[in-house]
Amino acid sequence: TASQVVVGVAVTNRGTDSDEAAPMLERVKERCGKMPEEYLVDGGFATLGDVERIANAGATLYAPTRAPRGQEREQAQPRRYDPPRVADWRERMGAAEAQAIYRDRAAASECVNAQMSERHGLRQFGVRGLGNALMAVMLVVITHNLLRWIALTS
DSSP: OTTOOOOOOOOOOSSOOTTOHHHHHHHHHHHHSSOOSEEEOOTTTOOHHHHHHHHHHTOEEEOOOOOOSSSSSOTTSOOTTOOHHHHHHHHHHHSHHHHHHHHHHHHHHHHHHHIIIIISOTTSOSSOSHHHHHHHHHHHHHHHHHHHHHHHHO
């Protein structure tokens, strides 16, 4: 969105954030009081299980599909064993409209990520433990959101 505020934050000690898209959507729903109609996420953030859970929750997911191995199918073409919601997601992401929506995501989210890293110094944690790391992230997020609020209301 044009406001570029952060509405969902989590910290994990896993080496990947895959399979975190559906739980984060639930956190966003709790914080905002309603389910977002559209949900744009980074590549690798959503697994096929997340795709189904998010579709069942009523949100339209925009996440890039992975390139197929070999030459047996196009990237957006569903696999023969895909569940219906996963097949719908693959076909949707193959459409020019979905690709344009996903490209626009980078302008908003990558700007926030860059500001968190460059402006607020959130590159490495000076604390130990997930709880302390979450508190450090939350302080940066609150600062970011307050600065955005000031900029938007000035």
